[in-house]
Amino acid sequence: MDKIQSMQVFVRVAELSNFTRAAESLGLPKGSVSRLIQQLESRMSARLLHRSTRRVQLTQDGQIFYERCKELLANMDDLESMFQSNPTTVSGKLRVDMPLTMATHMVLPRLAEFLNRYPALEIELSSTDHRVDIVREGFDCVISVGQLKDSGLIARPLGHLNVLNCASPDYLQRYGTPDHPDQLTQHAMVNYDQALRSRSSDFEYLDGKELKIVKCGGTITVNSTETYVVACLSGLGIIQVPIIGIRPYLANGQLVSILPQFKAPPMPVTLVYPHRHPISRRVKIFMDWLGEIMQAFIA
Numbered sequence: 280m281d282k283i284q285s286m287q288v289f290v291r292v293a294e295l296s297n298f299t300r301a302a303e304s305l306g307l308p309k310g311s312v313s314r315l316i317q318q319l320e321s322r323m324s325a326r327l328l329h330r331s332t333r334r335v336q337l338t339q340d341g342q343i344f345y346e347r348c349k350e351l352l353a354n355m356d357d358l359e360s361m362f363q364s365n366p367t368t369v370s371g372k373l374r375v376d377m378p379l380t381m382a383t384h385m386v387l388p389r390l391a392e393f394l395n396r397y398p399a400l401e402i403e404l405s406s407t408d409h410r411v412d413i414v415r416e417g418f419d420c421v422i423s424v425g426q427l428k429d430s431g432l433i434a435r436p437l438g439h440l441n442v443l444n445c446a447s448p449d450y451l452q453r454y455g456t457p458d459h460p461d462q463l464t465q466h467a468m469v470n471y472d473q474a475l476r477s478r479s480s481d482f483e484y485l486d487g488k489e490l491k492i493v494k495c496g497g498t499i500t501v502n503s504t505e506t507y508v509v510a511c512l513s514g515l516g517i518i519q520v521p522i523i524g525i526r527p528y529l530a531n532g533q534l535v536s537i538l539p540q541f542k543a544p545p546m547p548v549t550l551v552y553p554h555r556h557p558i559s560r561r562v563k564i565f566m567d568w569l570g571e572i573m574q575a576f577i578a
Contacts, residue, residue: 438577
């Protein structure tokens with residue numbers, strides 16, 4: 280195995296913190312990956328990884344070597360594609376993460392056209408609501424919805440998603456349709472909290488530029504966008520949700536938009552990727568495509 284392949288294997292082990300998962304993702308036997316890392320450490324005269332029964336972690340030398348490997352591999356990708364204008368020559372694997380709602384309603388319905396345009400590309404699509412560790416988990420880019428914490432990564436703003444207030448017809452028939460947020464103290468909100476720690480259900484809306492919060496009732500807390508919408512469909516309460524995931528339910532009458540003049544702040548959508556220079560052509564092409572298809576959903 281040549282030096283480039285050795286670096287690719289090391290990078291994947293470092294990002295997945297696991298020899299078995301790295302071997303599976305690369306289509307190699309676990310023993311081959313272990314031997315390769317041992318040979319690499321011997322050649323470098325440095326210990327690159329701390330090994331334990333539960334996980335693998337980079338040593339200080341390993342972290343430095345990892346960063347240089349990522350930079351060199353990105354440079355190789357860029358050099359290989361610099362003079363290639365034919366889409367069929369853009370090849371390799373892209374590892375991306377985004378919320379399940381965006382994957383289901385935005386990306387997957389259009390992904391076939393992208394792969395038809397670039398048939399030599401492979402996509403690994405992760406769909407989660409929790410924030411992933413882009414570097415450690417080896418993602419090329421991530422779509423983030425909501426306020427972005429300062430992470431030292433490169434952030435590319437894509438726009439904002441409009442948020443609607445919704446309830447099911449069954450819920451409104453049982454409890455009535457509120458005309459003002461002040462009436463929501465007598466209503467139930469479905470509460471969304473990824474850690475399942477929150478006990479309060481709040482309704483947020485903008486009064487001019489001022490954010491106002493109304494404390495509401497509610498008996499259920501969920502930690503995924505899918506169950507959040509399903510809880511509303513089941514008549515368990517009111518939700519505030521980006522339109523991207525509920526258009527079909529609004530169209531067929533399973534959900535009803537309420538309090539349209541009391542809108543929650545729009546949710547920012549950001550494309551995040553590691554601080555690498557230069558960025559590989561296949562990653563740039565995919566990110567540009569994501570930006571294009573997002574235009575139909577953002578404000």
